[in-house]
Amino acid sequence: MxxxxxxxxxxxxxxxxxxxxxxxxxxxxxxxxxKQWLSERLKEGHVFRKLNEKATVFIEYAPLETAWVPIVGDNYYYVYCLWVSGNYKGQGYGKELMEYCLTDAKAKGKSGICMLASNKQKHWLTDQAFAKKFGFKVVDTTDYGYELLALSLDGTLPQFTQNAKNGVIDRQELTIYYDMQCPFIYKNIEIIKEYCETNSVSVSLIQVDTLQKAKELPCVFNNWGVFYKGKFETVNLLLDTAALKRILKK
Incomplete structure (x- = not known):
């Protein structure tokens, strides 16, 4: 259909x-x-395709060369997000969106499609089992549980940058790298600021506002990356106060 x-x-x-x-x-x-972030990215070939209804059914992807992620490769598409929620699940929407991306990649002569994943399914990442049905395979890994999935159309493969594989920084305080690609980020930053101020927690909030900064990040990144005591913690955007407390107890 x-x-x-x-x-x-x-x-x-x-x-x-x-x-x-x-x-x-x-x-x-x-x-x-x-929308301000998207207005510039659309000019670079970024694609945001959605169901023409008030529903959470969409795919968002971009040429890897201009994708704000610490992943490198020639002539690939990078899938930021494929999300189908609520009553729309199980009706073939996700399959149709992924097939659109694949058809688009072939039509434009792309070498393949890649996306961020993990060895154990995590929040805010596309379901690995779903991706692997299309032929995606693990082509690179980090030491802290994240994987790069790719569907190659010509035998070439993308990879994480070495910085992203390391997953460590010199800062010991709670440190969060973020960009404005996701609408949830603005509110989350405010919640974290308030919590840290109230509880006298030292925090560094580092906005990633250029492609170069994104490509040089010290961790995997879809739009958000959290460190504590110099070690990478999560890409999970829903960093509420309970989650923050768990991280800060480490």
Missing amino acids: NHDFINLTTENLADEHLCCIIRSKKIHPGIEAK
């Missing part, structure tokens, strides 16, 4: 909703920040 999907463009971006946070016309800082 072919469903009614649309792609965000520089022309329709202002009027279309973002699937991950569906709101009325009331201004939402996270959505506005995401």
